[in-house]
Amino acid sequence: xTATTENSASTVVVRxxxxxxxxxxxxxxxxxxxxxxxxxxxxxxxxxLVAKDRISRTEVKLVLADTINPxxxxxxxxxxxxxxxxxxxxxxxxxxxxxxxxxSNGYSFDYSTAETVPRTEQIMxxxxxxxxxxxxxxxxxxxxxxxxxxxxxxxxxxxxxxxVLFQRTELREWYQRIGFVDxxxxxxxxxxxxxxxxxxxSVLRLAL
Numbered sequence: 314x315t316a317t318t319e320n321s322a323s324t325v326v327v328r329x330x331x332x333x334x335x336x337x338x339x340x341x342x343x344x345x346x347x348x349x350x351x352x353x354x355x356x357x358x359x360x361x362l363v364a365k366d367r368i369s370r371t372e373v374k375l376v377l378a379d380t381i382n383p384x385x386x387x388x389x390x391x392x393x394x395x396x397x398x399x400x401x402x403x404x405x406x407x408x409x410x411x412x413x414x415x416x417s418n419g420y421s422f423d424y425s426t427a428e429t430v431p432r433t434e435q436i437m438x439x440x441x442x443x444x445x446x447x448x449x450x451x452x453x454x455x456x457x458x459x460x461x462x463x464x465x466x467x468x469x470x471x472x473x474x475x476x477v478l479f480q481r482t483e484l485r486e487w488y489q490r491i492g493f494v495d496x497x498x499x500x501x502x503x504x505x506x507x508x509x510x511x512x513x514x515s516v517l518r519l520a521l
Contacts, residue, residue, distance in 0.1 A: 323391035325398075325452050327459040330384035335374045338386065338396045342377075343370045346399060349442035368440070376401060376440065384440065385463070387456050389447070397447045400456040401440035402464055405432040405474065427496035427518060429472065436470040436521075454491055465521040473521055476500065476514040485515055493517035 346368045368376075376384055379401075387398035428435070438460060443452045464470040475493060477485045489495060498516035 323389045325455050326388045326390065326393075327385055327398075327456055328388075329463070330377050330386050330399075332378040334386065335377045339370065339373050339377070341396045342386075342399055343368065343373045345396060345444045346373075346440065346442045348445055349448075367442075381407060382439075383463070385456060385460050387443070387452055389452075396444075398443040398452045398456050399440050400438060400460045402460055402468065403437040403439050404468070404470075405435035405437050425498065427498055427516070429518075429520075434469070434471040436464040436468060436473050438473060438475045441475075453487075457491060461519070461521060471521050473519040475517050477517060479513050479515045485517065488517050493519045 349367075376382070382401055382403045385400045385402070386396050387400075388395070389397050438457065441453065441456065443456070461473055464473060473493070475488055477488060479485075479499065485495060495515055495517050500514040500516060501512075
């Protein structure tokens with residue numbers, strides 16, 4: 314699977330990752346994911362909310378070799394030897410607590426769900442990151458579009474789901490601009506590394 318789009322003077326190419334990509338691009342992927350979410354370099358930064366790295370170098374190798382949760386990589390024809398973005402497709406049925414966390418005393422959420430299709434027909438988008446130097450140029454949209462196409466045509470999925478920190482208003486609005494719908498679902502952010510009390514996710518959904 315390969316998808317392309319014009320991006321200023323260059324073209325963005327999206328393809329499925331392979332295990333051997335770790336040796337070639339693993340360091341780039343590690344840097345991109347963590348600078349996109351844990352530094353002030355890009356607009357997706359959330360280091361003021363969460364302390365630790367988004368992914369470790371060891372985890373990068375594992376996700377590239379994962380055959381159940383495929384990863385897509387984005388490249389630019391102006392610099393084809395470097396990855397500029399990532400996206401992982403996670404089948405929802407492999408997450409037994411998906412959408413059904415047990416609330417703790419610190420949370421008082423309504424755990425209602427807007428699921429309209431079986432979980433075996435849902436796909437969760439994860440590890441979405443774009444090199445901060447390439448952000449706001451359409452790379453993220455192309456990654457998501459390619460991922461949704463693969464989920465629909467290859468994996469047989471009928472609904473896409475994404476968890477976004479409720480406090481990340483600009484990110485929730487970005488997903489809504491590309492078609493995701495916020496039905497008001499909330500889920501707690503169960504992470505000891507959070508820097509702010511009351512962190513929680515908004516669950517956004519898109520029919521495929």
